Amino acid sequence: MKAIIVQDLTRNYNGLRAVEGISFDVEPGEIFGFLGPNGAGKTTTIKMLTGQLRPTSGTAQVMGCDVVEERQALKPQIGVVFENHNLYERLSARDNLRFYARLYRVKKARVEEVLAHVGLTDRAQDKVGTYSNGMKQRLLIARALLHKPKVLFLDEPTKGLDPNVARDIRAIATELADQGMTIFLTTHYMEEADQLSDRVAIINQGRIVALNTPEHLKVEYGEDERTTLEDVFVHLTGRHLGRGS
């Protein structure tokens, strides 16, 4: 069974097409990079795949669950690390995780496991408001892993982090994929996408303009062996990274 199957997925906002008939699938245990400039439709796609947003047309299944019709069955199959640090800042890291553990009906011992996994045990009693960005990101990952999801959505997981923390986050992602977890990754860092992803899809103005392994894309769109994934990205989207769309 494919981990993710997307067929002709479209989403309109007030008559404007944010995502236009995209199709792809993701294998179990694969790290799938989903790249695109700002406003290309990455977040809209993630929202549809995680059941937060209803597609205008088309279908999508995650671990065999239709994202519209079987939304509740989908939820335990997925974990999401959001781009923004959406944590309860007045609560401690442990209380944040215990809250979600109760929602997922996960045992308290699992909270301690994930805290240890992301290296936050020593600061677990501290309020999240006192955390650095790197610690918050670790906690977001811990939260997403709490219920042992089959598919993990990582939305810009290393954005704004210092290189050491970013490397730790990438190591965690690789380790999870090695354990068989499917990872759907969006990032602005092409080097990171190149390093982590088994395959990447590049989305521009709501349409997928390329989908293949990073190596194939570099060969297909590059001029020589020095071509980077960033060169491919700029070639396909006509935009440099970091610029608004």
Next chain:
Amino acid sequence: MNTTSNKPFDNLNVIWTIASKDILDAIRNRLVISLILGLAFMLSMPRVMSWMLDPPYTTVLVYDPGNSDLVLELENSPQFQVSQARSIEELKKTIGSMGFGLGIEVGVVVPADFDQMISAAGQPELDGYVSWTNRAKADEFQSDYERQFSDLLGQTVHLNFEGNIAYPSRDTALLLGIAVITSVTLILIMGIQLVPNLLFEEKQTKTMEALLVSPATIRQVVVGKALAGLFYILVIVGVVFAFYYSAVVHWEAAILAMIGCGAFSVAVGLVLGSFFERQQDVIGLMMLLVLIFVGAMFVYMVNVQVPSFVEAIIPWIPSVTLAKIIFASFLESVPWAEIYWDLASVLGISAVLYAIVIWKVRRSDR
């Protein structure tokens, strides 16, 4: 992991998990604590004022058709200030419109033949009246006033307070009317301020997104927030009734008022919280609502002259019906049929608001 189920227990578990987080958070939330402390401060003001302005004498209201020596002695005593009523009805009405430690606490009816009874070395008995808020202190007043009156006349005087409780009437108890308006206003402000904030906070910090990819559904989130909001409101209503504890005559009506206040305040709060994203977006609307609710109560309670179509609408405005129910809990006899009807109208309007919230929530993924 077994995380999906449609069993009612799981549904309640999710709702309670969300509600309990916010209830516990309220204890840590400075805004909530400061609003409750502010409410307690406002409610305690009349009592604080009465303590601060407590004169060195006691004002007693008398109805004295025989111009007795007792009243003359009272007027000459530095311990008393005498106020005269023109009839027993006026005396009862005046005492009944006081309370909460403000104004005259005791009224005395002096029989027309009081002086003759004294001259005949009899032991005259006077009828004493206390405000309904002081009804628990009637025995204390009785012995206190008997002793002071006997000392003044040099002869034993009996006072009878039994059954002589002066209750407020809807037309005359302005002080009570203001207390009721203040209470309903504060309860509604709390609902309008706190309940949407529970949703705004989740939206602004984007934690709502995390909640919605968890097993919680948007409906469970809204119901959880409503429960937490209801808890806030009931704490506030509890504070209000704790301050007016001595004034409540019919706790059944008070409980109905609490139900109505909770249902309506939470419903208004949820509508604001579902339709808007941030508190800043609704400040104007919140103020307008408070203005309408408070204005309607003033018009109704103080009998302000308004155009006939406004007059027809005002009794249906929920703040007015809630004020009527709270007011009824202080009265000697409750017009139950009217109160049930008022409660039904508040709950009906609340139900419409909840239906609007459900409609909005169902469209949240579109």
